[in-house]
Amino acid sequence: MANYPSIQQIYTHLHAHPETSWHEEKTTKYIETLLAETSFNIHRFDDCTGLVAELGHGKPCVAIRADMDALWQEVDGEFTANHSCGHDAHMSIVLHALFALEERKADWKGTLRVIFQPAEETIEGAIAMVEKGVVDDVDYLFGLHLRPIQELRSGEFAPAIQHGAVRFLEGRIEGEDAHGARPHLNKNAIELGAELVQLLNNIHVDPMVPHSAKVTSFHSGGKSTNIIPGRATFSIDVRAEDNEIMDELTDKIKSACHALSNLHGTGVQVDEKAQVPAAVISEEAAGYLEQGILKVRGEDALKRAIQTTGGDDFHFYTIRKPELKASMLAVGCDLKPGLHHPHMTFDQSVMADASRVLVETLLDVLKE
Structure with a gap:
């Protein structure tokens, strides 16, 4: 992937340019610019931010969702957009996974789709994407989220996140x-x-x-x-x-x-x-993530599904489309003091392994 920026370079750019829900114009343009250098077909929306990129054709149709928006919060006495929930890391991890999957296109068949979704923080973006039909033909959907240090330590992963309502x-x-x-x-x-x-x-x-x-x-x-x-x-x-x-x-x-x-x-x-609503997790989709974790990090890194009262609009995809098989990768990265803290920090070196877990997971599904 010599022609593409590193995962750290992508993260550094996105972290320095946070945008709040439904205002992710520059973020969308930046992602579009990166994907324009790949073989992915890109679809923008006329009435909102975000985009969908696709590679391949036929079944199975496997999708990854990356949320894009930052929070609006007080940081050092000034209100500003701030990536304190890890969405900048999510986009970076997914983009790097896409670059790797493009290079290994000969190893898989089917359709790979990525959904760069706006407005997760306002719990509106997933519903908007469903209504635009982006998951109508999707068989499997995967997401991911950085987890606080209280749930997972750096380098640990779980194949599902049981969010609450x-x-x-x-x-x-x-x-x-x-x-x-x-x-x-x-x-x-x-x-x-x-x-x-x-x-x-x-x-x-x-x-x-x-x-x-x-x-x-x-x-x-x-x-x-x-x-x-x-x-x-x-x-x-x-x-x-x-x-x-x-x-x-x-x-x-x-x-x-x-x-x-x-x-x-x-x-x-x-x-x-x-x-x-509370999460609806597919055991089959979680099983694919579990195998991806084992291949990349081994048994010591594999942890049981995370239960949390935190919520995520990712689960509207399965609520609106019950036949969709979905799960979210929980990424341990010593995140502290906590999600949504204005000075949240995490172990950025974990992003590379998280990306590899997604690559191995998607390869397994697309080889079936």
């Missing part, structure tokens, strides 16, 4: 402002927010099923410190390992908001903004 709720408190000297004339929206946090902490469901519900944003008041704010907006992040517990949690959160509204006579509304 995720829901993002958005709410609002609808009251009126009052003078700071007359707190009896309104309900302080900030105090209602504090009560809401306590109510969420008092929700109990089956403790044997990992779950969480927490307020992740709250906005109320302005620059005038002598005004008691009556209005606020807030967001709640809800996670659970299975879909039944997710439904139970969501119902209890809505009941808590309703009770808070009745208690204070102030409107407290909450609506679902987005959701991701």
Whole structure:
């Protein structure tokens, strides 16, 4: 692969040019420029970022998905786009795997498709890709994700990630402002927010099923410190390992908001903004990844499937297309302090082995 940039060069470029969901224009163009030097056929979309590249023809049709977007978060006191979830690494690993698979085209038959997907962080991109028909004829779909140090150590891999269900709720408190000297004339929206946090902490469901519900944003008041704010907006992040517990949690959160509204006579509304169901993993697809791990790293590196309350819109592919056989490669890389931390770091040397695992996995499927 002498004519192509190294995996480290690709990563360095992508990490230095993060773009948020649905704004991955430069990222899309960069990937297109790299793939233009290959034999892959490239398809861009008229109405959104992202692209699909394809090599070969016929069955089986095997696809890889790489998410593209960065987060918008505060880094050292300034809000900016930031690749703190590893999507820059995912793209780099997949691109390098594609270069290798092109060089070994004589070793496989069928169709290899890669989906560079926008807007994973807003849980919208996978659905958009499904609706564009990019997996209509796909038999196997593989994804990947860097894992935090608490789950896997550097050089360890797992053939599946059992993500939990995720829901993002958005709410609002609808009251009126009052003078700071007359707190009896309104309900302080900030105090209602504090009560809401306590109510969420008092929700109990089956403790044997990992779950969480927490307020992740709250906005109320302005620059005038002598005004008691009556209005606020807030967001709640809800996670659970299975879909039944997710439904139970969501119902209890809505009941808590309703009770808070009745208690204070102030409107407290909450609506679902987005959701991701729990993962549906194909044992067959996970088996191919397991064999790829064994070929590249051996038995010591192979670990059992990862269970996490984190979510990923990758699973919408199988929810919308149940016959699709899919699994995600879990990549151990000593990632710390954690995913979405503004200063997340990981062992970048692992990317080369992760790429080789994907290559061996796809070769096995495409040789069948």
